[in-house]
Amino acid sequence: MHRRDLLKAALALPLLPWAMSPTVAGARQALSAVGTWHSRVRPGQPGWPTSAQWDELSHAVGGRLQRLQSPFEHCGTGDAACQEALKQVRNPYYLGDTPSLTQTSGWADAWTSRPSVYAVAAENTSDVVAAVNFARKHHLRLVVKGGGHSYQGTSDAPDSLLIWTRHMNQIALHDAFVPQGCEGPARPAVTVEAGAMWVDAYNAVTTKAGRYVQGGGCMTVGVAGLVQSGGFGSFSKRFGTASGNLLEAEVVTADGKVHTVNACREPELFWAIKGGGGGSLGVVTRLTLLTHDLPDTFGAVFGSVQADSDQAYRALLAQTMRFYRDALFNPHWGEQLTFHGDNTLHLSMVFQGLSKQEAEQVWAPFFAWIKARNAYRFKNEVQVIAMPARHFWDAEFFRQHAPQLIVADSRPDAPPDRVLWAGDEGQVGQFIHGYRSAWLPQSLLDERRLDALAEAMFQATRHWGFSLHFNKGLAGAPADAIARSRDTAMNPGAMDAFALAITGSESKPAFPGMPGNTPNLERARQDKQGNDQCMDALLTVAPGAGSYVSESDYFERDWQTSFWGGNYPRLAAAKRRYDPEGLFFVRHGVGSEGWSDDGFTRLKPPV
Template sequence: MKLDSTDRRRVLQAVAGGVLAAPLSLPLITWAAASPRARVRPGEPGWPSNDAWRQLGQQVGGSLIKVQSPLEACVAAPASAACTQLLKAIKNPFFTGDDVALTQTLGWVDAWTSKPSVYAVAARSTADVVAAVNFARQNKLRLVVKGGGHSYQGTSNSADSLMVWTRRMNAIQMHDGFVPAGCNVTPLRAVSVGAGAVWAHAYDAVTTQAGGYVQGGGCTTVGVAGLVQSGGFGSFSKRYGTAAGSLLEAEVVTADGAVRVANACTNPELFWGLKGGGGGSLGVVTRVTLRVHELPEDFGAVNMSIKATSPQAYRRLIGLVVEHYASRLMNPNWGEQIRVRPDNSLRVSMVFQGLNRGQAQMAWQPFIDAVASAPGDFWFESAPFIASLSAREFWSATTFKRMAGVMAVDDRPGAPKTNVFWPGDQGQAGQFLHGYDSAWLPAALLRDDRREALCDALFAASRHTGLGLHTNKGLAGAPAEAIAAARDTATNPLMLDAFALAIMGAEEQPAYPGVAGHEPDVARGRLRAQAIARAVAELRKVAPAGGAYVSESNYFEPDFQRQYWGTNHPRLHAVKARYDPDGLFFVHNGVGSEGWSTDGFTRLV
């Protein structure tokens, strides 16, 4: 059944009034109380008949797709022109996102490989999602939810599954005064975004077209709904907080097939769990409504690269940049990365808001002078570059930005002009990961009595692998309002007091098992994964309870409950038990996943 606009309003009104047929107060259970069972795979007894699939296809208006990966043709003929073209096209993240069978990351050594679902419902409406969820539950199928397909953990794909693909649910609507259903609050400027939209399109609608700001992701091809459910840090989170903290309301289809509105007044525990509890774990989010903030006059960037002449000089350089950050940059104006590398180079790739170019120059001048004053120890591999532009044009693909290589565009014929991405993010498209991990670094490490130990740990970690200090992915120094909003989410509270998230990763690209000439280098991958583990161990010496960010973490993390959610995990587990007691929604290292086999097919006793 399709829902027209009138039907949709009636559904929302029913949800707000708590009168849906499905009960809103579901019993709490423990996973151990659930009886063991297995999901059904193709060819096994219980797999739906062709007629059953045909009926589902009719129910969703022809949106059921029999999925076949284009990579299969590459495996069969790796030297063919078609395979060459495919491997080139995969480097376009919009091409990858528009293919139901592909994911942006193609796998992870010894962890997972991107494999397509057997069928996918390319949902155009909430009713399509309801039909898919009911079909999966009734037929005991492994269900996968894919929006942007950006998961490093492989959570948006699984062989032998039914996929709910939300890419076509990408409508964006601005609101001058939004009031969440069932609430009596002051109307706020907001934007409603379909689950399949990516941040490039959200920024175009909110910033370029409407002159506002919505807190989203730094990578423009990440799915909006997935980022919100993971917590959601962006370049300017030090000012505006997390995407989850800006969530005002969500529409979600839960495991019982009910369409629910979740906000602070209606289904408040579900609402809280959706804010950082992990994408695809509590239901299928079909739409999110986010607060729109006032847009500053300017956004800007600072870039430079510095090389040290020796390890000893490099350790001193790390000390200089950490001290400079602590004294001048840990505030709402600054975000993005300071990267330390094994080759004794330090790269600054930071952004700013609320400042003009002159003010940004003043903020960095003491550090620039310190480097320049020691030519025997350091030199600029690339000179400091500081620039600003109108904030309203930050995500617009102007001719100048395209020509200068600052902004890349979807090069497919007829592609929308709003399909833009940062060239640096292209490295993620088609990657095969060797390893990945993260750790929040508490602001207390910047104190005079602890800074030396922090710098020693950063230097020791850099002897094993490169790492980035993502200063926007820790809210120490953010305004009280942003911290308060982020505190009321399921994200690990350790991020509230962190000055940065340290991220370490290694990959090759494009690579895929079975494609001759492009197979992952497993031996090298394992060595690089070990190097990342040694680097993380150095950071854990000074931040033993540092936690990790759910979207950017180690696939093999054994203590994911504590690392991802910390003290919030028991409450999140209770939300999972209430709204998905049978575990229909499974993702690797997601809440409740410990009750299932690693592939999500078998319930554990």
């Protein structure tokens, strides 16, 4: 969104309540020292680099500077690139391999996927350093893209220079790793470069080496982006967040210096990148993560139940939450239950460390309760599956035993391990209408509050469906997993939450230039209203609940507190120390209140 100078004062007004908030009062001083330059340069403006200067950057990065253009730009001419893009628009591997595109095509009344002017296709840290120095010298808008899964559009910005880390994807395993400058104990770990996806990490660590690394549930999410946002995966209820398992990282800061950070060396920068949000504090180029003993089994429970009346659905909701509290609120269980407005409950749970028989025994009382009542029917019969944990991300295993659960990269030269969960295909290229999340505190599971929770859930479904992601709230996890995750920048409310509630709506891909795919904004706004009403109903029993920065509302109010709680002043201090000029910008990222929404115009500091 381009802001004109005359709007600066109006844009600064919403900052005043935040600036006066006691929660973030300590951050005001940290953000008050603004830099000396007041706007970033766009193409065609004085100061935009000359062709000769771009050539110098290209030479510095070994010819890996690319001029970007969307493959949809020339669709009206029968262009081959457009035809391939239309064919692959639901393929996340294609989108990730195309630096001019993003995994989400946009958000109604918020942002639209548009490519940067140039991209440095970085292959090493030196390439990243050269790009950072060039952007700082010429006052450019700088964007970083790894996996590119940002719903908020943080890996995307027109008129910018993109650092694209996709080709930095080397992985190395360690039997005994000690962070630099620290003293033992040595622990098993894996070092992953910033451009790797979780499918790469899981293949190396689990399928081939028989160990576990805490990563994301979607295989095409970028490793670096997930860790910097906090990082939940299907089994976080057992192993904590990805950021909590970070042992060491390499970071390029705004001055072009390369830092190796850990708990012993530059601990504040290390802490800040663990959940402080990607793209705000530096460019993370390499990460070393703790690995764990692999459980014997991973498994899943699928199915759906429908009630024949609103009264029966109310009873089902209450029974479901009591069953969760008594049987599933422990490190064995993760993923989600989804609640729909047609009085349907959808099961999509995973488990670890249990056999198929043990998992069936856990669920038997709940299913017996349903079968004993005529008010319910199984809309989809329940399936319980279990497998050796080593095969959970093994593409060949699924091709042989459960091909319906995966979708392959359809390009003819695609490596055989390039698959994604079939359930994730719907979000590829999506155009978002609305999206909100909230951490629900475990106190809601107390018997004295559980009926009120169930009623709020019922009222929410009258407006829109929602899911409870139990693996994205760490209450019920082992003490060591919670302790690791608490020592990160993410909102401490996640440690006391039994689940993250999510509601959202979307439509098919709508990249600019796609023929016939203009989004229906009237419908999108109606859907968003339903999403908002749904979440507002849930929040009647959890007022002030925080939101997960990676899965949140683009229009989040009081986002500093919502995303980071009491940790925001400390994050703001780290921003001031490592990026005082504000080179790194993402909307609603640390320090972004000092800039216009598009990151091009500096505003007055909070007062």
